[in-house]
Amino acid sequence: xxxxxxxxxxxxxxxxxxxxxxxxxFLFFGAFISTFLLYVDNTPEGLGxxxxxxxxxxxxxxxxxxxxxxxxxxxxxHVRRDMRRARLWILATALQGAVFIGGQAxxxxxxxxxxxxxxxxxxxxxxxxxxxxxxxxxxIGIIMLLSLWKLIGIGRVTPMEDVKTExxxxxxxxxxxIWIIIFTVVYQIPxx
Amino acid sequence: MATxxxxxxxxxxxxxxxxxxxxxxxxxxxKKIGIMYAITAFVFFxxxxxxxxxxxxxxxxxxxxxLTAEQYNQLFTMHGLxxxxxxxxxxxxxxxxxxxxxxxxxxxxxxPRLNAFSYWVFLFGGLFLYSSFFLxxxxxxxxxxxxxxxxxxxxxxxxxxxxxxxxxxxxxxxxSVNFITTILNMRAPGMTFMRMPMFIWMSLIVNFLLLFAMPxxxxxxxxxxxxxxxxxxxxxxxxxxxxxxxxxxFWIFGHPEVYILIxxxxxxxxxxxxxxxxxxxxxxxxxxxxxxxxxxxxxGVWAHHMFAAGLGPVARAAFGLSTMFIxxxxxxxxxxxxxxxxxGKLRFTTPMLFAIGFVAMxxxxxxxxxxxxxxxxxxxxxxxxxxxxxxxxxxxxGALFGLMAGTYYWWPKVTGRMLSEKLGKVxxxxxxIGFNLTFGPMHFAGLLGQPRRTYQYGPELGDTVTxxxxxxxxxxxxxxxxxxxxxxNVIKTQRxxxxxxxxxxDARTLEWLTSNPPAHYNFEEIPVVTHRDExxxxxxxxxxxGRAVPRQAGGSTTEVQGQPxxxxxxxxxxxxxxxxxIHMPNPSYWPLVMTFGxxxxxxxxxxxxxxxxxxxxxxxxxxxxxxIIEPVAEDDAH
Numbered sequence: 155x156x157x158x159x160x161x162x163x164x165x166x167x168x169x170x171x172x173x174x175x176x177x178x179x180f181l182f183f184g185a186f187i188s189t190f191l192l193y194v195d196n197t198p199e200g201l202g203x204x205x206x207x208x209x210x211x212x213x214x215x216x217x218x219x220x221x222x223x224x225x226x227x228x229x230x231x232h233v234r235r236d237m238r239r240a241r242l243w244i245l246a247t248a249l250q251g252a253v254f255i256g257g258q259a260x261x262x263x264x265x266x267x268x269x270x271x272x273x274x275x276x277x278x279x280x281x282x283x284x285x286x287x288x289x290x291x292x293x294i295g296i297i298m299l300l301s302l303w304k305l306i307g308i309g310r311v312t313p314m315e316d317v318k319t320e321x322x323x324x325x326x327x328x329x330x331x332i333w334i335i336i337f338t339v340v341y342q343i344p345x346x
Numbered sequence: 347m348a349t350x351x352x353x354x355x356x357x358x359x360x361x362x363x364x365x366x367x368x369x370x371x372x373x374x375x376x377k378k379i380g381i382m383y384a385i386t387a388f389v390f391f392x393x394x395x396x397x398x399x400x401x402x403x404x405x406x407x408x409x410x411x412x413l414t415a416e417q418y419n420q421l422f423t424m425h426g427l428x429x430x431x432x433x434x435x436x437x438x439x440x441x442x443x444x445x446x447x448x449x450x451x452x453x454x455x456x457x458p459r460l461n462a463f464s465y466w467v468f469l470f471g472g473l474f475l476y477s478s479f480f481l482x483x484x485x486x487x488x489x490x491x492x493x494x495x496x497x498x499x500x501x502x503x504x505x506x507x508x509x510x511x512x513x514x515x516x517x518x519x520x521x522s523v524n525f526i527t528t529i530l531n532m533r534a535p536g537m538t539f540m541r542m543p544m545f546i547w548m549s550l551i552v553n554f555l556l557l558f559a560m561p562x563x564x565x566x567x568x569x570x571x572x573x574x575x576x577x578x579x580x581x582x583x584x585x586x587x588x589x590x591x592x593x594x595x596f597w598i599f600g601h602p603e604v605y606i607l608i609x610x611x612x613x614x615x616x617x618x619x620x621x622x623x624x625x626x627x628x629x630x631x632x633x634x635x636x637x638x639x640x641x642x643x644x645x646g647v648w649a650h651h652m653f654a655a656g657l658g659p660v661a662r663a664a665f666g667l668s669t670m671f672i673x674x675x676x677x678x679x680x681x682x683x684x685x686x687x688x689x690g691k692l693r694f695t696t697p698m699l700f701a702i703g704f705v706a707m708x709x710x711x712x713x714x715x716x717x718x719x720x721x722x723x724x725x726x727x728x729x730x731x732x733x734x735x736x737x738x739x740x741x742x743x744g745a746l747f748g749l750m751a752g753t754y755y756w757w758p759k760v761t762g763r764m765l766s767e768k769l770g771k772v773x774x775x776x777x778x779i780g781f782n783l784t785f786g787p788m789h790f791a792g793l794l795g796q797p798r799r800t801y802q803y804g805p806e807l808g809d810t811v812t813x814x815x816x817x818x819x820x821x822x823x824x825x826x827x828x829x830x831x832x833x834x835n836v837i838k839t840q841r842x843x844x845x846x847x848x849x850x851x852d853a854r855t856l857e858w859l860t861s862n863p864p865a866h867y868n869f870e871e872i873p874v875v876t877h878r879d880e881x882x883x884x885x886x887x888x889x890x891x892g893r894a895v896p897r898q899a900g901g902s903t904t905e906v907q908g909q910p911x912x913x914x915x916x917x918x919x920x921x922x923x924x925x926x927x928i929h930m931p932n933p934s935y936w937p938l939v940m941t942f943g944x945x946x947x948x949x950x951x952x953x954x955x956x957x958x959x960x961x962x963x964x965x966x967x968x969x970x971x972x973x974i975i976e977p978v979a980e981d982d983a984h
Binding site: 165182186192193198275287301305310 | 457531532557558564568586587598
């Protein structure tokens with residue numbers, strides 16, 4: 155594989171590429187967060203940040219952040235060629251991601267029930283599209299994790315290919331870091 | 347290679363054809379993909395040119411009725427979109443594809459299948475955009491698509507804009523990740539940053555600009571799609587939204603985009619001028635860092651597109667200043683090109699003529715650009731033909747001249763044939779005259795008050811404006827004639843024998859170390875780089891006065907460097923048939939299969955069809971999984 159070849163920077167192509175791609179992703183979320191901040195008080199219907207349930211979102215945020223820990227443990231196990239533990243931690247990471255997505259689904263339905271839908275105001279549109287795209291990123295991450303879990307299980311990803319767990323991990327950590335920013339800038343500061 | 351043994355692991359047998367027309371659908375060879383980019387972009391260039399001629403015919407007289415207002419709106423919008431997203435950007439990608447691996451001494455890009463994916467997404471995105479003509483009308487709100495106008499127009503026209511550009515953006519994003527990784531990670535041993543050809547420098551900067559600009563336009567386009575299709579109010583002032591949000595997001599993308607369009611041409615010209623001046627590029631480091639400076643400052647000038655939007659005096663002053671600043675690195679480059687030619691042994695070949703034309707015409711466009719940074723002056727010019735004249739001088743006089751120079755220069759490398767110099771010079775002069783006839787008069791028509799983006803202008807603007815418009819329309823037809831000459835040159839050349847010498851221009855960079863056209867593995871042995879302009883250094887030594895003296899005829903790489911031509915890649919270079927051991931990636935169906943899903947998903951959004959969404963999604967999902975399960979090269983299997 156490519157890793158066996160020498161590269162100019164001494165980094166695997168795929169690892170370099172995922173770093174480069176994540177640089178792009180920061181601009182993607184940056185533009186959505188900027189839009190949200192522009193519209194944070196733009197709630198003609200009166201339904202805005204006061205709908206946020208900070209304790210509830212704190213718990214789901216905590217679960218997502220802890221999934222970064224299990225992701226690190228998964229990669230560490232893969233590096234040690236301990237594939238049984240690697241798969242276990244990968245599955246644990248995916249499960250925590252699923253808990254987070256479940257929390258987001260619950261939060262969205264609650265907001266809609268309380269009268270704030272996608273088209274209610276510039277605020278609601280900016281909120282749902284931003285957090286929705288983040289949720290989509292987490293979902294893609296879960297699919298990647300489950301794929302990795304399966305591919306390791308059938309031997310398509312070998313114990314030597316820890317770079318594959320690493321790049322999935324880099325993506326996963328990015329999704330977490332962006333959530334730290336969203337949770338702070340979108341939820342806590344405006345609501346507090 | 348063990349292609350036959352491993353195919354059973356795929357659902358479809360792995361394609362193996364390296365030649366024949368079917369090989370083009372599955373190829374992952376950067377050279378073939380580069381050729382496909384160029385041909386596709388040329389076809390779109392003809393279409394975009396036809397749209398321009400229709401626009402010019404409509405404008406040749408005051409109150410003309412060649413086109414209706416709606417037809418005019420669709421044509422001028424599609425002309426802009428076509429030339430920006432389907433001609434100049436993919437032509438840049440064509441050169442990146444073909445040249446980056448060859449100039450850095452690599453055998454392919456870092457991710458060959460992702461590269462094929464980028465091409466197919468570009469092609470399907472272009473077809474998707476053009477399918478709008480048959481599905482109720484093409485985008486008609488200008489390439490800038492100012493919201494809330496673009497969100498309040500009836501019909502699906504602007505939905506095709508927002509979804510079509512989204513697809514095209516994905517192509518650019520994938521390509522940028524690929525090229526950045528390739529340039530950073532696949533340089534031949536010894537090729538440090540300061541030994542890279544200038545085209546590689548400019549490519550690296552352009553791809554970083556793409557990497558950071560594409561997500562911003564993606565966000566703006568998602569918001570536009572949500573407003574237009576799903577009823578959100580990102581851009582709806584009636585709901586309290588800010589009507590300037592779109593303009594900000596669009597131009598934060600749009601101004602770096604300008605440099606995305608021009609920097610590849612600057613890189614090409616920086617390769618051509620030294621070759622035909624028989625001198626190294628003057629101020630190599632200055633040119634490289636000026637390019638990087640443009641890449642940085644390019645992010646801080648966007649609001650000069652919005653001086654008339656009421657941003658307030660502080661913002662106008664700040665963006666006026668930053669716009670003046672960005673002229674400095676651009677000026678540095680122009681001086682360096684001039685000093686490269688200064689005192690050189692100039693050869694006025696066709697590529698050289700286009701390159702000099704680039705420097706001259708781009709300087710005019712750059713200077714009219716500086717006039718926009720003067721805010722009160724801009725307030726007079728904005729929305730007039732003066733602006734149209736300006737950006738055609740940088741994008742046609744700049745980008746297209748440079749890309750045409752590169753086309754003539756690398757034609758023998760790509761095809762093994764030399765384009766006719768005689769026809770090439772005829773092409774250049776007709777093109778040069780036609781260009782100036784078309785866009786020169788627009789400066790004056792604009793300063794006399796002719797507004798842009800309107801399908802008619804009144805006779806009350808005066809006879810002078812009418813005369814300038816007639817000249818411009820005539821000039822457009824002259825450009826069309828020059829394109830016919832070029833097309834004839836291509837047809838005539840391609841019918842002739844493959845008789846180009848391996849180094850027809852006495853060139854300086856690594857790509858000319860390979861045969862014309864190169865073998866699919868590019869280099870039998872990965873070259874070891876010891877100097878900037880490595881190929882020139884291998885051919886010429888310097889005497890005491892710094893003049894180039896040919897090294898011994900037939901002197902091989904080994905003798906010049908006094909060290910074995912070590913392969914950083916193969917490990918065991920077998921001189922006679924070394925390519926037997928070269929691992930090249932195998933062709934693949936999956937990039938194409940995956941891409942099929944994208945336009946289907948695009949139609950699903952526009953027509954809000956869950957069935958289409960499911961089909962498109964499944965195709966992408968299936969293509970993606972088949973892709974990741976399939977190894978890059980069959981003999982890589984563990």
